[in-house]
Amino acid sequence: MKAVYILNYGGVEQFKIGELPISKPAKNEVLIEVYASSVNPVDFKIRSGMAKFLSGNKFPKILGTDISGVVVETGREVAKFKVGDAVFGAASVVFGRNGGNAEFAAVPEKNLSVKPEDLSFEEAACIPVAGTTAYHNLRNTNIQSGDKVLVNGASGGVGIFALQIAIIFGAEVTAVCSAKNIDFAKSLGADKVVDYTHENFLKNGMKYNFVFDAYGKLAFQDVINSLEENGVMFSTLPTPGILFQSLKTKLFGSKRALMANANYSANNLSEIAELVIQGKIKIHIDKVFPLEKLADAHMQLEQGGGKGKLVVVNKN
Numbered sequence: 001m002k003a004v005y006i007l008n009y010g011g012v013e014q015f016k017i018g019e020l021p022i023s024k025p026a027k028n029e030v031l032i033e034v035y036a037s038s039v040n041p042v043d044f045k046i047r048s049g050m051a052k053f054l055s056g057n058k059f060p061k062i063l064g065t066d067i068s069g070v071v072v073e074t075g076r077e078v079a080k081f082k083v084g085d086a087v088f089g090a091a092s093v094v095f096g097r098n099g100g101n102a103e104f105a106a107v108p109e110k111n112l113s114v115k116p117e118d119l120s121f122e123e124a125a126c127i128p129v130a131g132t133t134a135y136h137n138l139r140n141t142n143i144q145s146g147d148k149v150l151v152n153g154a155s156g157g158v159g160i161f162a163l164q165i166a167i168i169f170g171a172e173v174t175a176v177c178s179a180k181n182i183d184f185a186k187s188l189g190a191d192k193v194v195d196y197t198h199e200n201f202l203k204n205g206m207k208y209n210f211v212f213d214a215y216g217k218l219a220f221q222d223v224i225n226s227l228e229e230n231g232v233m234f235s236t237l238p239t240p241g242i243l244f245q246s247l248k249t250k251l252f253g254s255k256r257a258l259m260a261n262a263n264y265s266a267n268n269l270s271e272i273a274e275l276v277i278q279g280k281i282k283i284h285i286d287k288v289f290p291l292e293k294l295a296d297a298h299m300q301l302e303q304g305g306g307k308g309k310l311v312v313v314n315k316n
């Protein structure tokens with residue numbers, strides 16, 4: 001099969017394009033003919049070797065967690081899917097397993113959902129990592145209509161979902177992004193926008209019920225004064241500081257620090273897909289790259305992304 005892969009960890013110059021054997025699906029996996037995948041920071045973190053304790057040292061390695069396509073083979077214990085089903089979800093690019101930047105990928109059944117016809121393969125491929133990180137965590141809080149929610153990094157992959165999901169819950173949303181994305185954040189429904197290049201929201205005296213740090217660089221100690229009583233800060237980056245504060249605030253104090261991790265349950269995937277179909281979540285795709293140009297997609301994301309998501313396509 002055609003694949004884009006790496007033989008060593010490093011920069012985008014490590015990418016090679018060539019033919020590799022098609023993976024055999026394990027008993028609980030399906031083999032997918034990949035139509036689209038989207039690029040996430042985890043992809044370039046794996047490529048660079050930053051996450052090698054998880055991704056392992058087996059090469060060639062095919063990256064790409066987000067995936068959409070059509071089932072072409074099922075493992076012997078797969079019960080939910082059959083050959084010909086259009087699906088989307090997350091490949092497990094850990095412990096030597098391969099991802100979706102290839103013609104075919106073997107993906108655990110538990111990380112997949114059926115792709116509704118009204119959702120394109122490109123849109124579906126944007127949902128798993130970014131969409132579930134926002135949806136799973138905001139839905140599982142006590143977020144109420146009228147709550148004040150601030151989304152830091154609101155114009156990026158996770159941010160566009162967090163912003164719109166908070167709005168669905170009836171929250172008043174403040175988006176934080178750079179000047180070039182102010183209009184974009186407003187177009188997604190933000191009530192207020194803070195340009196982080198001109199204003200520090202941590203110092204403007206405003207308080208929020210939830211601070212969702214999609215950018216993932218804020219420390220809980222810095223955010224605490226911007227949280228209302230019983231307020232919650234979510235962070236998408238599992239730093240030792242956030243993990244410590246998450247444990248500490250579970251035991252002490254009225255304000256919480258929580259990790260926001262992706263969760264690829266079929267329910268999460270299909271519920272987000274339904275919100276997209278209903279027009280309640282708009283998935284903005286900044287750019288679509290052919291698989292051969294994966295390196296360009298990585299470079300754009302590493303240099304600051306764009307508006308929303310970057311997609312890589314094998315087929316339309």
Ligand SMILES: NC(=O)c1ccc[n+]([C@@H]2O[C@H](COP(=O)([O-])OP(=O)(O)OC[C@H]3O[C@@H](n4cnc5c(N)ncnc54)[C@H](OP(=O)(O)O)[C@@H]3O)[C@@H](O)[C@H]2O)c1
Pocket residue numbers: 040041042129130133152153154155156157158159176177178179180181196214215216236237238260261262301304305306308
């Ligand atoms: N734990 C998990 O399961 C999980 C899941 C998904 C993502 N993540 C992590 O979450 C982070 C964001 O992912 P993503 O896909 O949303 O990335 P992305 O698409 O690159 O978006 C990054 C966002 O951060 C904004 N930003 C840049 N500098 C900023 C600053 N100084 N202050 C505030 N915002 C700033 C960007 O806005 P401008 O373009 O306007 O500068 C953009 O909106 C990554 O570290 C990723 O690894 C973790």
